[in-house]
Ligand SMILES: Nc1ncnc2c1ncn2[C@@H]1O[C@H](COP(=O)(O)OP(=O)(O)O)[C@@H](O)[C@H]1O
């Protein structure tokens with residue numbers, strides 16, 4: 001009679017109407033079921049408890065047959081983790097038996113505990129994981145349908161041949177994982193010994209070799225002869241010279257790490273020995289700059305300094321922020337942090353000045369020249385990914401400990417935002433204003449000072465603000481290398497577990513930071 | 529167009545500009561094979577900005593450059609103060625080759641001789657109106673007192689008195705464009721380059737500024753290159769108009785030339801939408817009296833309205849309504865022709 005009749009007779013209750021036909025075409029096998037399910041997903045009527053039980057029971061092979069990569073990996077991961085716990089059950093129960101034989105009672109108890117908890121973990125992960133898998137199955141499969149709708153060359157339907165691929169993947173991953181879970185990994189020392197005995201021509205069991213290569217630490221592949229020991233003593237005239245001593249005979253070779261570390265040490269030693277005047281010069285400069293600034297901050301009687309700080313804050317940022325500043329200063333004074341805080345401030349100011357003096361021209365260069373950008377940007381990227389206390393290393397290596405290397409590490413750490421934001425500001429100066437200035441006869445210097453810098457000023461000031469904040473945080477860390485200040489109280493408290501003192505100093509540091517931040521930021525927004 | 533090439537205040541000789549790494553190669557190829565803009569882009573990855581342009585602008589003239597967006601108007605005019613270096617050809621200002629100036633001479637020329645007004649105003653946002661206007665003086669290290677004096681005078685000239693201490697962001701678009709104009713005129717340059725100065729403004733303000741500029745330029749006698757994409761504006765402002773298409777100049781002439789004799793379909797298209805009332809004159813639409821009488825019989829000369837050869841269509845229409853006679857055109861009392869109502873209607877349609 002009508003076109004729909006054969007379908008209705010065909011048995012499948014939800015046989016493809018026009019609406020659901022693409023669903024059924026996509027799903028191939030069980031087309032009726034998926035037509036129903038997908039339709040209710042489209043109508044947002046799928047019950048939140050809907051679970052594809054076939055998928056839940058079949059697990060990742062179901063996903064493989066349906067060619068859904070995401071479901072395959074989810075299902076495979078669930079089963080793999082469960083299997084790894086099962087292998088641990090086996091490993092620990094064997095270890096428990098061994099402990100019984102060895103008569104180590106406490107080990108017996110521990111291993112039996114671990115056996116039980118591994119067993120529980122395996123069961124829970126497997127059951128809950130499969131339920132989750134069944135819950136996800138149709139929902140994620142529906143996305144595959146959406147992809148297929150746009151592009152019919154994408155996989156669809158039901159195909160047993162896909163199981164071959166799944167089997168290959170499982171075969172590549174599962175055995176090693178499971179083997180690793182069933183074994184206690186060999187210790188590094190055992191493996192080093194083993195490597196020596198192999199070198200000496202002894203027979204070593206294949207299983208032990210395999211364990212050392214595959215399931216322990218990544219095997220040490222590179223062995224290097226030791227380098228000469230290098231020192232830089234002075235000769236009779238007081239001039240330094242290089243003295244090399246070959247390593248003692250019979251010492252074993254070293255790995256790549258130790259070899260390279262010594263290489264770096266030798267390089268640094270050479271530079272400090274022969275170019276010491278350079279580093280001493282920088283140290284002297286930093287020290288005199290710092291003492292000039294310290295003279296202002298620390299040398300001024302507290303009552304005058306406090307008044308001055310509040311007056312500055314009032315003119316720059318207004319009354320409300322000044323109240324906050326006053327309260328913070330009172331906190332610092334009451335808890336006896338005044339001198340130390342001013343010490344810290346001196347360091348921050350010294351470092352910030354250097355950052356601005358060097359960062360501004362650098363930023364202009366980066367902003368105006370593509371070469372500058374190509375050279376500096378990657379360096380800045382690296383500098384910003386390095387954790388702050390790593391900067392302490394080169395500072396100490398070349399400048400020993402104390403305040404000057406502390407300032408130096410701070411400068412390196414706090415410089416990037418100055419360069420970046422200056423460059424950003426310069427780059428974002430509208431082309432048309434530059435063109436206008438050129439059209440009226442500006443030379444390059446006038447273009448910079450009358451057009452570019454003024455328009456980049458908000459960005460530059462944001463850079464200064466960031467520099468100050470970062471300098472403060474780094475100055476605190478620099479206490480680790482003897483820069484003193486508030487950070488010193490914190491590090492000392494850490495070392496002696498004097499938590500209370502540490503917390504009080506920490507609050508002081510936070511107040512300092514907030515004070516500076518509020519005032520500088522407010523000053524920026526007031527101006528623009 | 530070429531006859532006064534050597535005399536113009538601003539002269540370009542066969543100026544080419546091709547953007548791209550392979551500009552020279554591309555220029556050779558275009559010359560040899562007469563490639564189109566699209567061909568050059570495909571073959572050399574280069575954009576033809578200006579193609580073999582020779583113009584000459586006389587002293588005191590307002591020379592309009594008209595064309596669709598992307599036709600190379602801005603590129604051409606930026607060659608004149610050498611904001612852009614030509615790929616080929618040369619630019620002369622008062623007979624001196626701009627391409628041969630050294631950096632210092634070039635800056636002096638830009639500061640003293642050439643003022644420029646930009647479509648997007650391009651004012652410096654951090655400076656007051658006065659400091660913006662005085663920019664060219666400041667760049668030449670004129671002292672602050674003189675700067676302020678000059679700036680205030682020019683600000684008055686563009687009717688912005690009282691706004692000297694405001695920032696550009698506090699002014700409306702029309703006022704900002706006046707600041708742009710004042711800035712261009714502050715150094716009292718001989719040459720004004722105006723790159724679509726009024727395009728971004730709404731029509732009423734645009735009208736007002738056009739009239740003001742015409743007034744000013746009449747009294748100050750500056751040589752002006754005026755860019756626009758609006759033929760109406762070009763006709764209002766220009767003593768001559770150059771029409772550009774794909775970097776080339778397709779026609780140069782007085783507004784009437786352009787309207788009555790469009791050089792090609794491109795120009796004709798522009799002209800089609802233009803009101804001819806003020807552009808066509810009696811001498812273009814009239815026919816000899818004899819020819820008219822041969823068709824229609826004698827004209828009652830005593831009753832017919834009379835006009836002069838230089839009267840425009842607008843006037844002829846006013847004369848010919850409410851009566852049935854054609855308009856007689858008399859020059860020094862002698863009848864030189866006659867304009868029928870049909871001729872007027874054809875004229876309005878642009879078919880002289
Ligand atoms: N700096 C540039 N680099 C590449 N192509 C450009 C550059 N400036 C302009 N052009 C191209 O030159 C052509 C003319 O541009 P332009 O002179 O700005 O046109 P107009 O001012 O008439 O709108 C356009 O096709 C444009 O894309």
Ligand SMILES: [Mg+2]
Nearest residue numbers: 601602603724
């Ligand atoms: Mg333009």
